[in-house]
Amino acid sequence: MPFGSFKVALLGSGGGGSVDPFVAWYAYDDAASVDTRAGSFKRFDDDDNFVLAGYTEKTNDNNWWMYFLKIDKEGEVLSTNTANIGNTSSGGQTQLIVYSDSTYGWWAGGNYINSSGYATMELTRWDDQLAVSDGDATSATYYHRGGYPFTSFNSHDYAVTSTGGLVVNMGTSNDPPRFLQQSYVYDSYANYRYEVSNQQFERTNSLNTLVRAAHGSYNNQCYGGGNTVYDTSDFLMSVYGQGSSGYNPYVSRCTDIMSVYGNGYKMSSSNGAYNCAGVTILGHQDSTDWYMQILDIGSNGYDTSILKMTDFPTTYGSNFTYAWKKAFRPSSTRTNYYPVWSSDPITDSSDNVYQLNTFYNATDSNKREMFLIKRNSNGTIQWVNQIKWNSTAGNNTNSFGYPVLQLNKAEDMVYLNCDTQTLYPQPGYRYRNLVFCLNADGSTSGNARFDDNWNFDIAEFTTYVDETSTWSDEGAGINLTVGFSSNSYSGNGSASPAAPGVNGNTYDEAKLAIS
Amino acid sequence: MSVQIFYMGPDGEYPRFAGDIQEQYPDWKPDQPVPSDWREVEVEDRFEIEGRLTYPEGKTHEDSSPLSEKVYVPLAPTFDAGAGKWVQSWVIETVEWAEDTLLPPHERP
Numbered sequence: 001m002p003f004g005s006f007k008v009a010l011l012g013s014g015g016g017g018s019v020d021p022f023v024a025w026y027a028y029d030d031a032a033s034v035d036t037r038a039g040s041f042k043r044f045d046d047d048d049n050f051v052l053a054g055y056t057e058k059t060n061d062n063n064w065w066m067y068f069l070k071i072d073k074e075g076e077v078l079s080t081n082t083a084n085i086g087n088t089s090s091g092g093q094t095q096l097i098v099y100s101d102s103t104y105g106w107w108a109g110g111n112y113i114n115s116s117g118y119a120t121m122e123l124t125r126w127d128d129q130l131a132v133s134d135g136d137a138t139s140a141t142y143y144h145r146g147g148y149p150f151t152s153f154n155s156h157d158y159a160v161t162s163t164g165g166l167v168v169n170m171g172t173s174n175d176p177p178r179f180l181q182q183s184y185v186y187d188s189y190a191n192y193r194y195e196v197s198n199q200q201f202e203r204t205n206s207l208n209t210l211v212r213a214a215h216g217s218y219n220n221q222c223y224g225g226g227n228t229v230y231d232t233s234d235f236l237m238s239v240y241g242q243g244s245s246g247y248n249p250y251v252s253r254c255t256d257i258m259s260v261y262g263n264g265y266k267m268s269s270s271n272g273a274y275n276c277a278g279v280t281i282l283g284h285q286d287s288t289d290w291y292m293q294i295l296d297i298g299s300n301g302y303d304t305s306i307l308k309m310t311d312f313p314t315t316y317g318s319n320f321t322y323a324w325k326k327a328f329r330p331s332s333t334r335t336n337y338y339p340v341w342s343s344d345p346i347t348d349s350s351d352n353v354y355q356l357n358t359f360y361n362a363t364d365s366n367k368r369e370m371f372l373i374k375r376n377s378n379g380t381i382q383w384v385n386q387i388k389w390n391s392t393a394g395n396n397t398n399s400f401g402y403p404v405l406q407l408n409k410a411e412d413m414v415y416l417n418c419d420t421q422t423l424y425p426q427p428g429y430r431y432r433n434l435v436f437c438l439n440a441d442g443s444t445s446g447n448a449r450f451d452d453n454w455n456f457d458i459a460e461f462t463t464y465v466d467e468t469s470t471w472s473d474e475g476a477g478i479n480l481t482v483g484f485s486s487n488s489y490s491g492n493g494s495a496s497p498a499a500p501g502v503n504g505n506t507y508d509e510a511k512l513a514i515s
Numbered sequence: 516m517s518v519q520i521f522y523m524g525p526d527g528e529y530p531r532f533a534g535d536i537q538e539q540y541p542d543w544k545p546d547q548p549v550p551s552d553w554r555e556v557e558v559e560d561r562f563e564i565e566g567r568l569t570y571p572e573g574k575t576h577e578d579s580s581p582l583s584e585k586v587y588v589p590l591a592p593t594f595d596a597g598a599g600k601w602v603q604s605w606v607i608e609t610v611e612w613a614e615d616t617l618l619p620p621h622e623r624p
Contacts, residue, residue, distance in 0.1 A: 160619070184619065194619070217568070217576040223619045244584035244610045247617055270589050273610075278620060308534065310545075319519035319558070321545075324534030341620055378534040401620065468531065474587060475561055481568065481584075 017412035017439050019048075023448045023456055024075035025432040028056040028067065028082070034430045036067075039095035039110070040166075041404040041417035041435075048073035048408045052417060053095040053108060054433055056082070066095045066110060073408060075435055083124075096166035100177040109166035109181045111159045121159050121183045123166075123201055159185045159197075163402055164226025164280050164344045171232055171256070176202065178256060180235045184224035194221040196239045198254075198484075211254055213239045213264070213484045222482055225249065225279035226344060230290060230312060238281045238292070241482035243268075246275025249294055249471075252484045253312045261314040263477035264484045267292070271470035273299035280344045288312070289323070291345050293355060294471055296327070301334020303327040304342060304357045305469035308379060316477050324379035325469035328357070330371060330386075332465050336363050341418075343403040348411045348440075351377035356416060358400040367391070368400045371461065372416060374442060383442030386461035387416075390447060397422050399431070407440065414440045422454065523554040523601065529592055530556070530603075556592045556601040564607060581612050 027036040039054035052069040070078040096109045106126040165182035179201040186194050195214035215222045225238035233256040240247045252264040268274060277297045283290035290312060294305040308323040330337045341358035348354075355373040360366040369388040375381055389397035403418040416436040421429055432454075438444040442460060449455040521530040531553075533545045540550050549555050568581040585607050592603045 163620075217580055218578050220580055221616060223617075242616070244581070244586060244612050246613055268586065273613075275613075275617075277617060310533075313517065315517065317560070318517045321517075321519075322521075322532045324532045325530075340623060378538045380538055468528070468535075472530075 017441075018408065018410050019073050019413050019437055021413075021436075021438050021444045021446075021458075022075055023434065023436045023458075024071075025434050025450070025454065026052065026069055026071075026077070027430075027432045030430075030432070033057050036419070036433050037431050038402040038404070038417055038419035038433045040097045041406055041415070042097055042099065043406050043408070043415075044070060044099075046409050049078065050406065050415065050435075051097060051106075052433060052435070053097045054402075054419070055095055055110070066108060068095075068097070068108075069433075071435070073413075073437075075437065094161045096161055096163070096181075098166050098168045098179070100168045100170065100179075104177055107166070107168070107179060109179075110161050111183065121161065121181065121197065121199065123179070123181060159183045160224075162196075162224030162226050163404075164228070165224060167227055167229055167235065169229045169233065169235060169256070169285065178202065180227050180237070182224045182227050182237065184222070184239075193219055194223055196222055196224045196237075198227060198235075198237045200235075211237065211252075211260060211484050213237070213241070213250065213252075213482055215241050215482050217242075217481065220481075223247075225251075226281055228281045228283040228290070228344075229285050230283040231288065232285055234312075236281055236283055236290060236312065237484065238279050239482060240276045240279050243481060245273040245298065247277070248274075248482070249276045249279040249292065250482050250484075251279075251281060251292060253314065254484075260484050261476075263316070264482065265320070265473045265476050266482070267294065267471050267473055269296065269298060269470045270472070271296075271298060271300050274471075275299070277339060278342060280342055282345045282347070283312075284347075289351075291347075291353065293342055293345050294469075295339040295342060295357075296471070297338060301329070302338050302359075303329040303334070303465075303467075303469075304339050304355070305471050306345060306353070306355060306375070306379075307469060307471060308353075313476070317475050319475050320473045322472075325471065326375070326379045326381075327467045327469040328355075328371070328373060328381070329465050330359060330361075330369070330461070331363075331463070337361055337369075338366075340368070341401055341403055343405045343416075346405045346407065348407055352382070353377075353379075354405050354407075354414060356403045356405050356418075358403060358418075361388075368397060368420075370400050370403070370416075370418070371464075372405075372414070372438065374440070381464070381466050384461040384464055385438060385442060385444060385458060387436065387456060387458050389420075389422075390449070390455040390457045392455070412440050414438050519558040521556045521558055521603065522549065523556050523592060525552040554592075554601050556603050559602060559604045561587050561605055569609075583609050583611050585609050 035057040037054045042051050044051050049072050055064050065082050068081040094110045099106050108124045162182045168177045170177050181199050184196045198211045220242040222241040227237045230236045238251040240249045249267040250264040253261045275298045278295040280293045288311045292307045296303050305327045307325045309320045310323050337359040343356040346354050353375045358370050361369050372385040397420050399421045400418050406415045419431050419433050421431045445459050523529045524531045564585050567585050569583045570579050587605045588608050590604050592601045595602050
């Protein structure tokens, strides 16, 4: 069964907004393939159709393929597309998608493993048929690094595109869109360290420039945090790099020609020994407000902070202006919940903010739990939904990784996409792509249990703690240990032939109402 | 270079921010005088730290991780009667570098 079979299970019903709440899973050839990972999720049109993107392992050739699924607002699969870059080996290990407009089409960013086993960063442009069967990629290109200190990739090097790592800035009406793709790279040549590449592309697929972030000290590490548009011309880029207590977030603003204003801003916390386990940022082209979300695993305890700033200064040495800072944790005991994943925060038309944070619960065998949080424009929590695996059947779940949030057009339903892994059912470890559709007023509550015992509980959660976050900037350009710098790029090429969509592929799917 | 402004709440809560005041006074704007039960606090500039990172003898950033790092630590706000304003200043402390490294999210168990 190379492409699996299509199936839908719809049990029970829910109520609330314009769609009955549901949970659905999607997997390629679920009977044999055990890996269908999430990567990106985006509302496709005003009819509330969505595109899911990720990577999957094809069981007929054991290669990794990128996939795109178009689903409607009820979670039903409308069309599918599975593709590979270059027809040489695997591709699409991490998929991120953006849509510029009908002129410039859809773009997918990810990493690409060539026939020699080297990881490179790739960017693929698709026609508007991306999300239907047999859609075509109009061009594809991949890049690896060249020039000091990166003479070439070797078998120890690899690149991974960060979540939130592909954004498009449309600029003014007369300008073509620009793309910024962030990857972090393990570099065995330069002292075995991780560093971050922020690459800017024109719509022609040409790579203009790159800003890279690396730690200043030998054998110290730096990971990608994601990037965002800031206004009609500028981007914000974030990373987290090693510091004295652990890791610090850094964020920098660059112009449309990829020159960096001042230097990077280093964030630190006054809450004892701080340690950042992840950072995400959100900006908008039509506003100078922007947000930073920090996963804090410092020795004084764990939380997820979110900070709202009202501008991003361009003057050397200036500080941020904070509208508010908040720090959420699910328990009053600071070490009960350990944060591991977060989606990029999203906002609605009233400046309310939605966050999705995944934690390990140390009081329940480190099982993963997700918390969907809605804040008003002043940062005050309106409601929290807890989503977790119901283990009454003895199952367990892993990951809840690569989460993405989207709102429907009416903003009365919030969609959550992620993947998860379970030990059940046979043949064992299995990743499926999940979509939860929940009421945007926080009223969704209930259980959804599939016939193979995949079993989720969704409930309002009230026993959280929300305090003022202690993270703050240290000002631009002050004694950075991680630096952003412009660099030239080389050693790139076009993938040949361009990646074709593969038609006729259907995916296994199951859907349940939450009741 | 702009002056960074934080706020102190009615019961001495610090730091607080514009959104915290707006939660209590929805019509208040950051360019207006603060409500009578709140205080505006001017955050002093962080001065440059000389020799922020310390390396083992004979080593540099090119062949060693740091041994320690000097970091900024905020002090509680105080009222500067001469200037008629609340001010928050900084001290510098030296912390040892942690040995732990962190795996990126997709590689964590």
